[in-house]
Amino acid sequence: MANACCQNRFAINAQFRGNSRLVTSASEYSRCTFPSNVEFGRLNLHPTLASASTSKPDHVGSILCSSNVEGYMNEKAPTPMLDMVKNPMHLKNLTSKELRQLADDIRSELLFTMSETQKSYKPSLSVVELTVAIHHVFHSPLDKILWDVEEQTYPHKLLTGRRPHFHKARKPEDLSNYSCRSEFDPFAAGHGCSSISSGLGMAVARDIKRKRERIVAVISNETIMAGQVYEAMNNAGYIDSNMVVILNDSQQSLHPHPMHEQFPKASINVVSSYLSKLQSSKFFRKLRELAKALTKKIGSGMYEWAAKIDEYARGMLGPPGSTLFEELGLYYIGPVDGHNIEDLACVLREVASLNSMGPVLIHVITKDGYGIENNQMSIIKDEEPEGSSGTEPSPSNPRPQTYSDLLVESLVAESKRDEDIVVVHAGMGMEPSFGLLKDKLKDRFFPVGMAEQHAVTFSAGLSCGGLKPFCIIPSAFLQRAYDQVVHDVDRQKIPVRFAITSAGLAGSAGATHSGPFDITYMSCLPNMIVMAPSDETELARMVATAVHINDRPVCFRYPRGATVMLSLKAYVADPKPIEVGQGKLLVEGQDIALLGYGSMVQNCLRAHSLLSKLGIDITVADARFCKPLDIKLVRILCKNHKYLITVEEGSIGGFGAHVAQFISLDGLLDAGIKWRPITLPENYIEGALPQDQLAFAGLTRNHIAATALNLLGRKRDALLLMH
Incomplete structure (x- = not known):
């Protein structure tokens, strides 16, 4: 078969893939351009009158339309439900069927935007149904909806009147005038961990001012690794103000290991769905509150005894780890299917109906890439975290070599010469090149996720134990661990080697992931050596320099994106250290x-x-x-x-x-x-x-x-x- 692919938005170009039974490789074919209002799904080829007598019948075939970006049509799919939604109020009277159609439209819009801009919306694809359910039940902007990470907010932005901005080219003067807060975003989503703390502050302010709005904070299993989340939940349990915390659990493990298979993940079935609805129901909550009041009146330790029974029973019925949230003072509900709008709306509606409930945590199970066909996953399978180049790889356009690729090559080469070298990686996500480093170093590579403070002090401990740690942290995330850099590393002159990635401007990742401040805040430290390579050669030499510095901490920064030259294998294989302080x-x-x-x-x-x-x-x-x-x-x-x-x-x-x-x-x-x-x-x-x-x-x-x-x-x- 001869396939046709779109060379531009409204063009068809015949191409031959492999050996065609119907059309030979020597056959003539042509390219035609259609106006934008023409719709077609299949084109048939027939011999013309002039050639009918000479053309062979078996040369007649069909041309199917496929995309110039694998897995995506450059033609924008119709989104009738999304076109009708201008603000969250338009979701209130939609039926379950219409809400599901709206979720499909949002996912289609995100995929089309991804194919146009080459920007990854993978985190947002997993929260489409959750976002629709939240706006269907709660009343934004009266109710405050807070997101922990910016990468999950795009469905929320589509539903709150900012759809035109997705396809509008940003002017240079807009680059600094952009406001990260808006009517529907009372607190900006940044790197993570902030939504519960800020939401609790808003809840307390609401109580003091005797207002009635609801506070909803959405967190992810990636940001829940950070200590601030637990500090906030502990304080929320103590203050006991009404607020809803939604844990979006995509069940992605940072530390895949055979031993972890022994511990079952939270699963969704009929029983768990029923129990989640029961836990969130008014009847169950009121019955539970009545039992608490009665046991307190009885006294003689009855309340503590009943509380232990309640905790044990809920621990038996809930997934592993659910009692942790109860211990912190949050009422746990879940797990809930994060892609079932009916279940989500039912649980959220019950929780929203209670005026006095204290902090509640709803455990939602989602799946990365839900609703995307296998052939479409190729364009989003590698989300572009910190330091990626922003260019989508393809057979004709392979991923350009980045500074992180060169860093990995240098560290692998140095680790072969020095077995004391270990690597600690922190921050949101992990670049593909660091995945290779992890495979090479095995048990000498320690990914800790969004636990930057721990990463810095952990690296200091490794150094005190006689090893040579390289602590790889994006510039924007190193800011979160500055106190540890000062007191746990620099003040003690412990030789930790900081590789600061994504330094400077971060392209499409914007201000959230840019790193303009690291030169300033690292160079003011008394004992820190601060350097930066101008190209790959210098990067390899600075890695070698850092290996040989054993009396004080050192850091070097490099930018996000592609390198200056193509390859410098010789320099990586045997780089010469630079004399400290020599330009x-x-x-x-x-x-x-x-x-x-x-x-x-x-x-x-x-x-x-x-x-x-x-x-x-x-x-x-x-x-x-x-x-x-x-x-x-x-x-x-x-x-x-x-x-x-x-x-x-x-x-x-x-x-x-x-x-x-x-x-x-x-x-x-x-x-x-x-x-x-x-x-x-x-x-x-x-x-x-x-x-x-x-x-x-x-x-x-x-x-x-x-x-x-x-x-x-x-x-x-x-x-x-x-x-």
Whole structure:
């Protein structure tokens, strides 16, 4: 059979796959374009009158339409129910059948958007029915709905009037004006762990102001690993304010191990569904409260005895671990099928109807990729966590090599030479390359998930035990463990090696996952060595350098996305350590000196190429180290040039601040050197293409070159360069 695939949104192009019984590879075929209002599911080929006499009958076949992105149609599927929903009020009178259709429409919309934008919505696909049920029962924005992680909020955004933003290109001026809070989002969803704490605060404020709105916090089994969740639940149980906590359990284990098969996961069946409805019913809750009151009046330990019986019975009927929430003071209901809208709506309706219930936890079981065909899973099977390039792999467009790939190769090579090397990984999700590292190192690789504080102190303990730990944490997640970095590592001068991933801007992942602050908050620590590679070669050498540092902590950062060059196997195989605090000159000139740090060295080199065409001779240097600073290199640059420009993909107070501190104390500013820093602006830059983010931040080669031209008094050339 000859298959037809869409070359663009409304085009059909015949292609031959393998040997066709009906159409030979030598047959002629054509490409045709259809207008947007034409609908078709099957096209039949028939011989024309001119060729009927010469064409063979067995050459007549059919062309089927398939997508240019495997598993997805570029044609947008109709979404009639979703088209009718402009805000959550439109869900109130929908029947169960219409709610299921709405869930299908939302899933179809997310998949189409994913195929268009190459952005992964995998976490959101598992909470579609749950989101529909929540908005069907509760009254947002009067009732406060809080989400723990931003990646699960897209169905919620579709139902709250923000559907047009999914397909609207974000303008550069929108990158910093975007508000993460809105009428339907009383508290922004970030990395996780915050929804119960913020929700409890809102519940207490509601009680003090004598209001009646309901508070709903949705958490996931990924964020429930973090300590703040348990701190919040413990406090919620003590305060006993009314609020609903929904645990979205996709049953994904961070530590797959044969031993774990012995412990059954929570399962959904007729009995569990009935028990969940019974637990949430008014009759059962009132009966339970009556029994509590009676046993308290009887006294003589009867209340404690009855409470133990209740806990034992509920522990026997509930899934493993359910009594933990009861011990923390939350009333446990579950497990509930997270893809059965009728069951979800029934349980949520019963819980919402009780005015005095205290904190309740509803355990919802979901499945990643629910409702997606196997051939469609290929595009979402690898969610893009921290550090991924944002480019979807395919046979014709393989996944580009990332800095994380090079880090893995370097660590594998170093671990073969030094058996004391171990790796601790923390943060949300895990890049595919780190999965390979886990397979290579086996029991010397420790993934701890969103337990960054534990990861840092655990690494310190490994170091005290004589090992050489590399603690891999995305920049945005390392912020959550800063106290441990200060007191458990730096203050004690324990040699922990921090590999800070996704440093700087994070492309489509936006401000939630960007890492602009790590240069500043790591370089202010007294004992920390802070460095950043400008390319893969430097990354391999910095890994080797970190291995040989055994008297203090060290960190190095690298950006999200693809590397500068294709492959550097030789450098990975036997990299040479860098002398601590030593930068290097890349290009020598005389007019202006560009001192780049980390990934911005490449843009400095691009600016050099641009300025050289204008007859301007500039110097480019790679600082390598923010701390200790290469003061010898800085002195040479200041003495041989009139102007010095420092460039970094970091916030104010980072590398440029250290350079300014030195040249002012060393008297170089008094000698006449003019210094200009280029840093990230004081804005949270939202998700966009990397080149658009850099342009907004003023970190492109043109911006660097324009800064140099302004210093030289060539303002007209600078303006022309920017336009």
